[in-house]
Amino acid sequence: MKRNKQIKSLIVYVFLTVYSIATVFPFFWMVLSSFKSSGAVFEIPPQWVPDLLFKPGMWDSYFKVLTKHNFLRYIWNSSFISVTSSLGQLLTCSLAAFAFARMQFKGKQMIFALLVATMMVPTEVTIIPEFLLFSKLGWLNTYAPLIVPSLLVGAFGTFMLKEFFESVPASLEEAAIIDGCSPLKVYWHVFMPVAKPSLATLFIIAFMNNWNEILRPVLYIQSPQLRTLTLGLSQFQSEYTTDWNLLLSASVITILPLIIVYVFNQRFVMEGMMTSGIKG
Numbered sequence: 001m002k003r004n005k006q007i008k009s010l011i012v013y014v015f016l017t018v019y020s021i022a023t024v025f026p027f028f029w030m031v032l033s034s035f036k037s038s039g040a041v042f043e044i045p046p047q048w049v050p051d052l053l054f055k056p057g058m059w060d061s062y063f064k065v066l067t068k069h070n071f072l073r074y075i076w077n078s079s080f081i082s083v084t085s086s087l088g089q090l091l092t093c094s095l096a097a098f099a100f101a102r103m104q105f106k107g108k109q110m111i112f113a114l115l116v117a118t119m120m121v122p123t124e125v126t127i128i129p130e131f132l133l134f135s136k137l138g139w140l141n142t143y144a145p146l147i148v149p150s151l152l153v154g155a156f157g158t159f160m161l162k163e164f165f166e167s168v169p170a171s172l173e174e175a176a177i178i179d180g181c182s183p184l185k186v187y188w189h190v191f192m193p194v195a196k197p198s199l200a201t202l203f204i205i206a207f208m209n210n211w212n213e214i215l216r217p218v219l220y221i222q223s224p225q226l227r228t229l230t231l232g233l234s235q236f237q238s239e240y241t242t243d244w245n246l247l248l249s250a251s252v253i254t255i256l257p258l259i260i261v262y263v264f265n266q267r268f269v270m271e272g273m274m275t276s277g278i279k280g
Contacts, residue, residue, distance in 0.1 A: 027255065034061060034248040041244045061249040069246070071253060073225060074232040078211055079257065081143055081228065085150035086206040090199055093157030098187045100158070101165035102173065112162075119155045123215060131219060145220040146228075150210055157202045164198045165191055200268030207261055229254045 033041050035050035035058055052058045065071045099105075100112050134145045168191060176186045192199075214230040221227055233254065236247040 030248050031252055034245065034252050036245060038243070038245050041248070061245050062253070065246055065250045065253060069232065069235065069250070070224070070227075071229070071232055071250060074227055074229045075253070075257070077143075077226060078229045081146050082207045082210040084143075085147045085210045086203050088147070088151035089154045089157055089206045090203060092152060093154040093202065094161050094192065094195065094199065095187070096154075096158045097161030097165050098191055101162045102186075102191075103183065115155050116159055118153070119159075127215065127219070134220065140220055141222045141226065142220075143226070146210070146213065146216050149216070150206065150213075154206070157206065160202060161195065161198055164195055168194060197268045200265040204262055204265050208258055211258060 032048070032050055035052050036047075037051055040047060040051045052060075096115075100108060130145075130149065134140060137144075139145050139148075172190050172194075173186055176190045181189065212230065213228070217228045217231045221231060229250075233247065233250055236243045236250060
């Protein structure tokens with residue numbers, strides 16, 4: 001029995017190791033290739049050691065991307081949009097989740113079911129009426145169409161936080177009400193502090209979704225100064241050629257903020273995973 005258990009564990013670890021390598025390898029190869037010259041990117045056979053590594057010009061593609069191609073501005077634009085949308089989504093989703101989880105009102109179940117049902121509607125289905133609406137509001141070529149839809153439509157976040165709020169012991173809420181707290185104070189002083197792991201998880205998901213958004217920037221942004229990183233990546237590709245070394249360097253720059261956000265929030269994510277099954 002012990003030997004069979006060890007064999008099963010070995011198989012699982014081998015599978016996880018192979019899966020991890022397959023997942024990480026594309027990013028690893030992208031970083032290596034960003035330190036290659038244009039002609040060396042598609043060398044056959046591939047060279048594992050970049051030809052510019054630790055040589056003059058090693059960082060030239062990164063400097064060129066950040067300065068000549070205005071990626072510093074694009075980083076700021078994407079950061080502003082992603083952070084604003086994500087923080088707004090935390091507020092709106094947590095308020096809605098608290099109402100659905102802890103308050104009683106007529107039609108609650110039907111409204112929640114309709115909200116969850118919107119998760120099955122693709123963005124492409126609503127993008128035309130959305131474009132016409134924002135055009136009437138005069139929001140074209142502004143950040144508003146990139147922030148407002150994400151800020152106000154958070155069905156997944158509402159569903160996730162509702163499940164967590166329902167697991168909070170009722171004694172905490174009752175004690176706060178006895179102390180004279182209004183529903184809004186109960187939400188802010190009781191539920192929000194204990195929901196930090198779930199809020200951190202939702203922030204990461206919302207940040208990644210907004211950071212990687214491409215459809216809305218393509219539709220709504222015309223000014224070069226308002227471009228996001230996803231739009232900035234497209235300038236390295238034309239009908240006939242692609243600047244692969246610059247595109248790879250720009251892709252590394254684009255991915256790094258996502259890694260940084262996850263690293264700073266992974267403690268809360270792990271806490272949420274460890275306590276998600278614990279109910280009071």
